[in-house]
Amino acid sequence: MAFADIPSIAVLPFTNMSGEPEQDLFADGLVDDIITTLSKLAGMRVIARTSSFVYKGHAIDVRDAAKRLGVQYVLEGSIRKSADRIRISAQLIDANSGSHLWAERYDRSIGDIFAVQDEITLVLATEMQVNLTDGEQARLHYTTTSNIEAWTQWVKGLHHFRKAVTKENMAAALSCWRRALALEPESAALNAMVGFIHYLDARFAWWDERQIASNKALYYAERALGLDPEHPDANTVSSCALLLQARYDEAAADARRATRLAPGSADVATFACFVLAFAGYPEEAVEHGEKAMNLSPHPPAFYFGHLGNAYRLAGRIKEAIAAFEAYNARSPGFGLSDLVITYQQSDQPETARETARQLLSVRRDFTVVSWAKTQFRADTARLEADIAALHAAGLPMT
Known part of the structure; x- marks a missing residue:
């Protein structure tokens, strides 16, 4: 089903009405959960959090935001938390007419936040006339945790996780999620995301030896799947x-x-693009990478890296170069190694050398060997050719 054929929505950041800056995390966590739950529905296009949150802290013209994000509907709201009580207001707006299709205010105890989330997501699907399968109706229920303390640690971890992928940020996320997991060890989501941090550790060599980190990642992933295969x-x-x-x-x-x-x-979608490209299915990877961009009009920089890699491995060189240039523009230094390979392998050796010099000017510790440790290829001959291309362009091996 094409996205043009189904209803689309952006869930904008909820306004924190408490006057306490630390309650921003609570409001952001609520919105994050709503977006995640709605994204499980095939009959709805849901704009990614990274794109809808560009409006956080700004006065918003709903119609303008909807136009920029390319959606028919917008959910906006506010939240006030005081002691063990929460007041949540939410409004679903038709972006074309500006009219309110639905509005509700919830004045509940803090422990009811999960029930409120379930009610909001079900109402949205109903108001937008989304046809739900039996499986989708089951997946509309919030399942990360039923423990409010664990949920608080979950959203604190998300706050760190949404920042740049650095050792420090991911360590902070992992610390929060470990505390959450200790409170609710049977959570598939918490086990999965703890596993994801260990996957990043294995890839970027932050703490454990690679094999140890890799085994930890697989352990938590398998535990998560055992708790919830879907x-x-x-x-x-x-x-x-x-x-x-x-x-x-x-x-x-x-x-x-x-x-x-x-x-x-x-x-x-973007991680499917990443995995499928390296697993030997670059054309299929491109489809998922382009879908990720459609769902996130203001994507994180690494989305461009994933899609660029899929384009390159699929032989779509011009599109690969454009994606890698966009990656570098948003995250200076990243995407340049891929550009070096692309230029070197497409008979542009001088451009490859110039790009290699640019890479070393912003990432002075770059070596081909360290780069190779972060790469995966079902096609080992392709990896060897990429290593040779980097070295031929003048980048140091060690």
Whole structure:
């Protein structure tokens, strides 16, 4: 089903009415959960959090925001938390007419926040006339945790996780999620995301030896799948963990399953792009990478890296170069190694050398060997050719 044929929505950041800055995390966590739940529905296009949150802290003209994000509907709201009580106001707006299709105010105890989330997501699906399958109706229920303390640690971890992928930020996220997991060890989502941090550790060599970190990633991914085989994040993390283990076909299968379980998730789509490209299915990877961009008009920089890699491996060189240039523009220094390879392998050696010099000017510790440790290829000959291209362009091996 094409996105043009189904209703589309942006869930804007809820306004924190408490006057306490620390309650921003509470409001953001609520919105994050609503977006994640709605992304499990095939009959709805849901704009990714990274795009809708560009409006956080700004006065918003709903119609203008909807036009920029390319959606028919907008959900906006506010939240006030005081002691053990919450007041949540939410409004669904038709962006074309500006009229309110639905509005509600919830004045509940803090422990009812999960029930409020379920009610909001069900009302949205109903008001937008989304036809739900039996499986989708079941997936509309919030399942990350039923423990408010664990949920608080969950959203604190998300706050760190949404920042740049650095050792420090991911360590802070992991610390929060470990505390949450101790409170609710049977949560598939928490196990999955703890596993994802260990996957990042294995890839970027932050703490544990690579094999140890890789085994931890797979352990938590398998635990998450055991708790909920149909959890999208569990399948995504499993696909990444299996990629580390060079189990390419299994990784591809889990990546595909994740996209079926959360067809409206930009993050699930971009990691499917990443896994499938390295697993030997670049054309299929492109489809998911382009879908991620459609779901996130203001994407994180790494989306461009994932899509650019899929384009390159699929032989779509001009599109690969454009994607890598966009990656570098948003995150200076990143995407340049891919550009060096692309230029070197497309008979543009002088441009490759100039790009290599640019890379070393912003990432002075770059070596081909360290780069190779972060790469995965079902096609080992392709990896060897990429290593040779980087070295031929003048980048140091060690």
